[in-house]
Amino acid sequence: AAGVIQSPRHLIKEKRETATLKCYPIPRHDTVYWYQQGPGQDPQFLISFYEKMQSDKGSIPDRFSAQQFSDYHSELNMSSLELGDSALYFCASSLGGWSLDEQFFGPGTRLTVL
Amino acid sequence: AQRVTQPEKLLSVFKGAPVELKCNYSYSGSPELFWYVQYSRQRLQLLLRHISRESIKGFTADLNKGETSFHLKKPFAQEEDSAMYYCALKTGSSNTGKLIFGQGTTLQVKP
Numbered sequence: 615a616a617g618v619i620q621s622p623r624h625l626i627k628e629k630r631e632t633a634t635l636k637c638y639p640i641p642r643h644d645t646v647y648w649y650q651q652g653p654g655q656d657p658q659f660l661i662s663f664y665e666k667m668q669s670d671k672g673s674i675p676d677r678f679s680a681q682q683f684s685d686y687h688s689e690l691n692m693s694s695l696e697l698g699d700s701a702l703y704f705c706a707s708s709l710g711g712w713s714l715d716e717q718f719f720g721p722g723t724r725l726t727v728l
Numbered sequence: 729a730q731r732v733t734q735p736e737k738l739l740s741v742f743k744g745a746p747v748e749l750k751c752n753y754s755y756s757g758s759p760e761l762f763w764y765v766q767y768s769r770q771r772l773q774l775l776l777r778h779i780s781r782e783s784i785k786g787f788t789a790d791l792n793k794g795e796t797s798f799h800l801k802k803p804f805a806q807e808e809d810s811a812m813y814y815c816a817l818k819t820g821s822s823n824t825g826k827l828i829f830g831q832g833t834t835l836q837v838k839p
Binding site for chain 1: 777825826828832
């Protein structure tokens, strides 16, 4: 069965650079969530989209922005990268119109900021 | 405040021993709780949700609203149960609620 796809899987950037992370949800899933997991920490919710509209916002820095496109894939844009942005970024997708939706997670993108 | 607490970072047991991974939550609304598991080099995957009241891979979890707990239990641990386990609380809208995760517990089952 198709799973959530994230690209790239690994990314190395310098401080003050920009990065774009991509998430391709499971086919027919209309909801995408982004989570950030720092070293030794639990995943923290950043932002979510339902039917291409932002549905919720968590502890996402102003330097980050995200959107969901017409094909439901999502991109997380990160600018002015800081050392503290080094983390594993998970994307999850679900079928938002179903109240018992399960969030299916991607493998994550490991971002290292040098 | 919405919070999930897993007090143990590491739980180490021998094969065949009972396992209980603790999870406590803080939430003013009606909680919807999950256990996610992450095996080595694999992605996070759903193990259990309290609303289903089912047993998966021998694991069960009961929501205790009085104690605000959702502990994960298995009577006889197997080596293949070794993994990282996260307790998660769903908040926000019923259709697109975000998850708040606990800190995670690494379960190590020794032969």
